[in-house]
């Protein structure tokens with residue numbers, strides 16, 4: 001899988017060449033009229049003006065990918081590799097080739113997105129766990145970009161709906177949050193570590209990133225329209241309705257928070273799919289299969305239950 005020169009890179013390159021050429025042509029024709037008062041022999045420099053305009057436009061429109069190439073070409077620090085290996089089971093279970101791709105995606109994510117601590121320190125481990133939570137659900141989605149995400153805010157612990165995490169607030173029940181049409185995602189540091197350590201069927205950070213993935217089509221509505229065709233989307237709605245019915249009658253092992261709304265259903269089911277896939281595949285095969293189509297991954301072939309058990313034992 002290509003991590004820098006993706007399909008979107010090629011589209012960007014084509015777009016940049018077309019726009020830069022148009023701007024250069026316009027500059028060449030317009031410069032005698034626009035610059036005649038500045039210097040009289042402007043006609044002699046039309047070619048040069050067009051070349052400068054072309055270069056300036058092209059460099060600025062492709063700067064993202066040049067920066068990205070530089071970020072990805074840096075070697076991964078050995079310390080990062082051992083933190084990922086110790087704390088992120090998903091990474092540890094990947095093949096050598098996929099591990100390399102994961103590392104590059106982590107480097108690019110950390111090079112492009114801001115992670116800010118609010119009342120708490122941000123160290124390398126926090127950054128790597130945030131990046132892992134972002135990369136895991138989209139690892140096999142070709143060309144994925146978190147276009148609507150600008151910054152990740154890390155709070156020390158749970159917070160309330162007024163974003164207060166002070167121990168004086170007794171209503172701190174929010175573990176993480178994505179506000180629609182805002183470029184930020186908020187995650188509690190405590191929950192970030194807990195999600196990767198306990199692996200008890202949930203991972204709040206992955207849950208929040210799934211909301212952000214859901215939002216990339218414009219709405220956080222639990223309908224992953226970018227990942228499913230019309231027929232698959234109808235299947236998703238049918239399977240979701242059946243699972244909600246099971247949940248309401250106490251016959252589903254999905255976390256009941258999935259009943260909070262259609263967007264929450266996707267995020268909760270997604271957490272389960274990435275955290276304990278073999279169990280989900282056995283207990284909710286239809287739901288597992290449609291999530292496999294959404295996220296383009298067969299997680300049960302990566303996170304084996306036995307490896308998961310040993311990982312949890314080691315991290316106790």
Ligand SMILES: [Zn+2]
Nearest residue numbers: 207211264267
């Ligand atoms: Zn949620």
